[in-house]
Amino acid sequence: xxxxxADWGTTRFRGYLLENETVLDQxxxxxxxxxxxKGQHCDVFLKHCGHWLKAEPDAPVLLVGMVGSREGWVEAPxxxxxxxxxxxxxxxxxxxxxxxxxxxxxxxxxCEPAPGAADVMRGEETLVLGTGIENGLICAAGxxxxxxxxxxxxxxxFATYMTGEMYALLREHSMIGRPATTPEDSKGFDLGLDAAxxxxxxxxxxxxxxxxxxxxxxxxxxxxxxLLAPYLSGLLTGDEINGALAQFxxxxxxxxxxxxxxxxxxxxxxxxxxxxxxxxEPQQALxxxxxxxxxxxxxx
Amino acid sequence: xxxxxADWGTTRFRGYLLENETVLDQxxxxxxxxxxxKGQHCDVFLKHCGHWLKAEPDAPVLLVGMVGSREGWVEAPxxxxxxxxxxxxxxxxxxxxxxxxxxxxxxxxxCEPAPGAADVMRGEETLVLGTGIENGLICAAGxxxxxxxxxxxxxxxFATYMTGEMYALLREHSMIGRPATTPEDSKGFDLGLDAAxxxxxxxxxxxxxxxxxxxxxxxxxxxxxxLLAPYLSGLLTGDEINGALAQFxxxxxxxxxxxxxxxxxxxxxxxxxxxxxxxxEPQQALxxxxxxxxxxxxxx
Numbered sequence: 187x188x189x190x191x192a193d194w195g196t197t198r199f200r201g202y203l204l205e206n207e208t209v210l211d212q213x214x215x216x217x218x219x220x221x222x223x224k225g226q227h228c229d230v231f232l233k234h235c236g237h238w239l240k241a242e243p244d245a246p247v248l249l250v251g252m253v254g255s256r257e258g259w260v261e262a263p264x265x266x267x268x269x270x271x272x273x274x275x276x277x278x279x280x281x282x283x284x285x286x287x288x289x290x291x292x293x294x295x296x297c298e299p300a301p302g303a304a305d306v307m308r309g310e311e312t313l314v315l316g317t318g319i320e321n322g323l324i325c326a327a328g329x330x331x332x333x334x335x336x337x338x339x340x341x342x343x344f345a346t347y348m349t350g351e352m353y354a355l356l357r358e359h360s361m362i363g364r365p366a367t368t369p370e371d372s373k374g375f376d377l378g379l380d381a382a383x384x385x386x387x388x389x390x391x392x393x394x395x396x397x398x399x400x401x402x403x404x405x406x407x408x409x410x411x412x413l414l415a416p417y418l419s420g421l422l423t424g425d426e427i428n429g430a431l432a433q434f435x436x437x438x439x440x441x442x443x444x445x446x447x448x449x450x451x452x453x454x455x456x457x458x459x460x461x462x463x464x465x466x467e468p469q470q471a472l473x474x475x476x477x478x479x480x481x482x483x484x485x486x
Numbered sequence: 487x488x489x490x491x492a493d494w495g496t497t498r499f500r501g502y503l504l505e506n507e508t509v510l511d512q513x514x515x516x517x518x519x520x521x522x523x524k525g526q527h528c529d530v531f532l533k534h535c536g537h538w539l540k541a542e543p544d545a546p547v548l549l550v551g552m553v554g555s556r557e558g559w560v561e562a563p564x565x566x567x568x569x570x571x572x573x574x575x576x577x578x579x580x581x582x583x584x585x586x587x588x589x590x591x592x593x594x595x596x597c598e599p600a601p602g603a604a605d606v607m608r609g610e611e612t613l614v615l616g617t618g619i620e621n622g623l624i625c626a627a628g629x630x631x632x633x634x635x636x637x638x639x640x641x642x643x644f645a646t647y648m649t650g651e652m653y654a655l656l657r658e659h660s661m662i663g664r665p666a667t668t669p670e671d672s673k674g675f676d677l678g679l680d681a682a683x684x685x686x687x688x689x690x691x692x693x694x695x696x697x698x699x700x701x702x703x704x705x706x707x708x709x710x711x712x713l714l715a716p717y718l719s720g721l722l723t724g725d726e727i728n729g730a731l732a733q734f735x736x737x738x739x740x741x742x743x744x745x746x747x748x749x750x751x752x753x754x755x756x757x758x759x760x761x762x763x764x765x766x767e768p769q770q771a772l773x774x775x776x777x778x779x780x781x782x783x784x785x786x
Contacts, residue, residue, distance in 0.1 A: 256705070264706060296706050299691070300684060304703040330698060346702070347694040348662060359659045362648060384600060385729075390686070391599070392729020393693045394647040394722065398630060402646070403604040405556070406564060406596050422694065429685075429692020 194253035270340035316475030374413035378420020570640035616775030674713035678720020
């Protein structure tokens with residue numbers, strides 16, 4: 187089955203012409219959702235993918251990611267966890283393309299990890315379905331890593347951590363990261379993981395203290411300034427993992443969906459907890475997830 | 487006894503002519519440490535306080551705050567905890583004023599809250615001595631709140647939290663604070679304190695998750711956008727207090743040194759833990775602390 191897809195996030199537009207899980211053609215631009223105004227989305231889509239629409243008059247069209255947010259083409263209301271392929275395919279939101287043809291925006295997911303608490307995703311649900319995992323714990327690690335629990339082939343619940351964005355804030359805008367120097371000494375990452383232990387269990391001292399303490403170690407001469415940046419990365423990653431293990435329990439294994447460099451850091455950190463993890467390529471998972479949703483949608 | 491003081495921080499210069507704990511004259515400018523280059527400090531001091539030096543040829547001169555940091559006039563090495571008035575007076579660092587007269591920079595303090603960990607302060611040690619508290623827990627709450635344990639009249643140990651700076655980062659530079667609207671609904675502060683409970687005890691979920699979850703509550707329509715800013719403030723303050731109570735144990739009382747608005751938030755939050763707190767005016771404490779150090783220095 188051939189179908190047309192836009193993976194449309196905050197900063198990038200990526201179009202694919204797919205045959206099952208094979209990429210026949212692709213296009214990419216920086217016309218992400220944050221660069222566009224209301225009303226521009228259809229024209230941008232047709233500019234990049236219009237020739238595929240003409241060549242493949244029967245191909246279904248799917249759109250995934252922040253294109254379904256309030257700032258996107260049309261707001262696609264979140265489906266609620268637990269949700270699997272059937273629930274997600276049922277909640278697709280149509281948009282008009284040209285000549286009466288429709289595209290379908292994949293809804294994001296909402297979950298309530300605790301009474302009154304909230305978490306959301308847009309796009310990772312498709313990656314997760316693409317892994318084919320029926321039961322297990324997945325970590326989709328980007329700017330806002332998400333830990334996702336799968337039960338009986340459906341996304342049961344998940345928790346998002348602002349780890350990557352926090353690291354960028356500390357490096358670019360905070361006095362905490364200011365004493366950091368390059369070239370970095372990557373040994374700092376393990377020191378940061380060690381420090382994160384002080385914030386787990388009963389003796390927890392607070393992440394806000396550990397962050398200040400990282401700077402204090404440098405200005406008091408107790409730590410070399412070239413360790414600071416990897417230390418902050420280790421501290422934040424360690425605190426995220428401690429939180430995820432407390433929230434979801436100790437898993438038998440974890441699947442990491444991330445670019446290879448970031449995935450290696452998670453594999454390393456989890457190994458220190460004695461937890462085996464497996465790496466999967468996010469791009470492949472995305473395409474497999476899209477194919478799964480398109481098939482489910484075709485079933486009606 | 488008359489003496490001359492500069493309370494010289496990152497952003498402000500404040501000069502005082504004091505007689506014991508009474509302010510006879512004062513001056514203030516925005517020539518903080520971050521606005522100056524090496525070599526400018528003496529001239530700035532003489533411009534603002536030179537007439538007092540001439541009028542009071544025998545008055546001791548003290549300088550307190552970031553003026554003793556690496557970026558300040560002269561780096562005054564940290565004294566190490568535990569430290570009281572005697573240890574601090576012994577570690578004063580002289581600087582040349584004019585005609586052979588000297589001023590003395592009050593050193594900051596270093597402590598090792600856990601093996602290999604580090605924390606530092608510059609200025610708060612003087613506030614703390616000014617409270618006259620011999621045994622107890624003090625919270626000096628500014629941009630980087632410090633919880634300080636006093637034993638037998640000496641600063642035993644302390645922990646700093648980047649709470650205020652983190653709030654500013656989230657509001658000014660992060661996607662977490664972006665959906666916040668005004669006028670704020672202050673009820674959000676208590677909701678944030680409630681959320682912080684999810685990060686204490688055994689079920690801790692991680693501050694990085696709770697921060698993302700705050701945004702998710704708004705974008706999923708579960709929380710009004712005018713609650714978000716006070717919610718973030720409550721969440722950060724609550725996580726700080728949870729950390730401090732875990733670190734120092736549950737105190738019989740706490741003394742809050744902060745401007746009144748901020749102090750009220752701490753008094754309120756601590757009351758929910760069943761902990762009574764007392765407010766003290768930081769400016770008065772600073773002057774009392776300076777008087778105490780000057781007397782100790784005069785003793786030799």
